[in-house]
Amino acid sequence: MEVPVAGPLWDSHFPGLMAWELERLRKRARAVEIDQPKLAKGLLVVRFEWPFGESFLALEASFPSSYPFLRPQVRLLSGREDWPEHHVSPVDGTVCLLGRDTAQWSPAYHLAKLLTDQLENALLGDGAEDPQAEPADVWWNGLAPLPDSYCLVDSDWKFDEESQGRLDFFYVLDECETPRIRGVIRRVLADDDTVLAEWSGPLPAELAQAKRRISVRWYRAGHVVLPHEPVVAQLRELRNQHLGGLGAPTSVGKNLSVRPFVLVHPIEKLGGGHVEGWIFGLEWGTPRAFGKKGRRADHGIKLSFLPILRAGSGDLHQRVPDAAPLRGKRVAVFGVGAIGAPIAIELARNGVAELRLVDHDIVEPGNSERWPLGAASWGRRKTEALAEHLRSQFPDVTIVPVHHQLGHSSEQGTDDSALALALVGADIVVDAMVSSGVTYFLWDRCMRQGASLVKVGATPTLGGGSVVLYVRGGGCPVCLQYARIDESVATPPGGGETPLGIQPPGCGERTFTGADYDLQELSLQSVRLVVDTLREGKQSGLVQTLALKNMDGERILPRWSEQALPQHIACCAKPDI
């Protein structure tokens, strides 16, 4: 009697699929062999020889548990020296058969079809495969380096005429069994102390304040260095090959010494040229382990490496060219509540230079469901809590919190002193407050200054809302009222209604009941309008109107419309400028 073999779960979901796969594979492959121990654990791994040119290639295919929705992985079993330069992982020989995602894979395919269609292209590099630069950082960082650790570098650094020197590594350290080190290369020096490169980008707060420094020797390899297993042995070889003498360890903790070394190597860039690659090797152990002499010298000393993260100014904001108009710009946001706070966060995330945040409110627990930050901010001034969050997450943005209620004077300041902080030099202003008086006031001040004003607001029942762009020479807030009366501009649903509202305990009035996920529709459109206005320097006002509900108050898919907002013939509020 045949012993039943446990197969993959997918084969019981799609009975016969495994037999179908293997039958097709055997038609072209020879020496097909199933890994029985893995099959008993529910994984299908097949080794076989596949025709390639005049000969056969030894391959191994692993079917994921998510097969057939996700494709099998195929790797070369031949010696590393035979692997081609591209589309093969230097670590384990996995062949990149279908680009980086699975979009080109279809559950109707099978392994034999995948190999027939793609293997030659991938290995010979002359087919329709994605063009690809050798992703050396990806290979290295993927190989279990020190956890929760990193070394920051700047991709703009280039000093390929220099072959060795020292560098200043500033760091913070968590002394655990396996140390966690987060650091930045602040300066790269040549042997004669010429400064070759210097850090100029933003840093996380803990690193900006880091005082601890190690001077590390660096050497250049003339060619790209790709990792292979066992990577510790490879690192040791690189260290011995380039470092010459081992050098003295540095004591960095109560019972921890480290001995770092850095190898710089050229990484190919897509489209030609090279960028400096970094391998930051790190030996660590007790001072006693480093003190041992002779044959047991390496005993008790561990060796690993830091993941390399690219965080120079040029590395940070190159992936969203659409947001480029925000660079170097100063934006004032009046009202950092449910609509304004997400606007501020999005502007900071996308690389605005400076944000001025004006509000007088504090964060209440009951309002947290309409605010980006939760319980950790309860009781704090919204401006301060948001400023702290933004500074820690987006250290390249200057944040100016202005705690002030427009229309009130206090010991802390007047409207004029608040506006002096918020408005002067602002390139564009966002009004996310719920006060038409404030809008008139800000419109007047902005037009005098020549700054555009984006006014965003929801209707009381949140049937919709609008985002309005006011520019010099365009319509004003009074023009907008006339335009809505004569219907040259749309009125958002729910404009004239009084919401049923909920009056929470301790609250003086019925509160707005809209949801954050609806309000953010308005926040995000405001950000788009800010970016577009900065890019195009819009010459005329416009109104973007959002409908979230229909005339019967039923939810619809968010629907936007847009109309121009010229000066209205009935309006006399001409700007005095």
Ligand SMILES: [Zn+2]
């Ligand atoms: Zn007007």
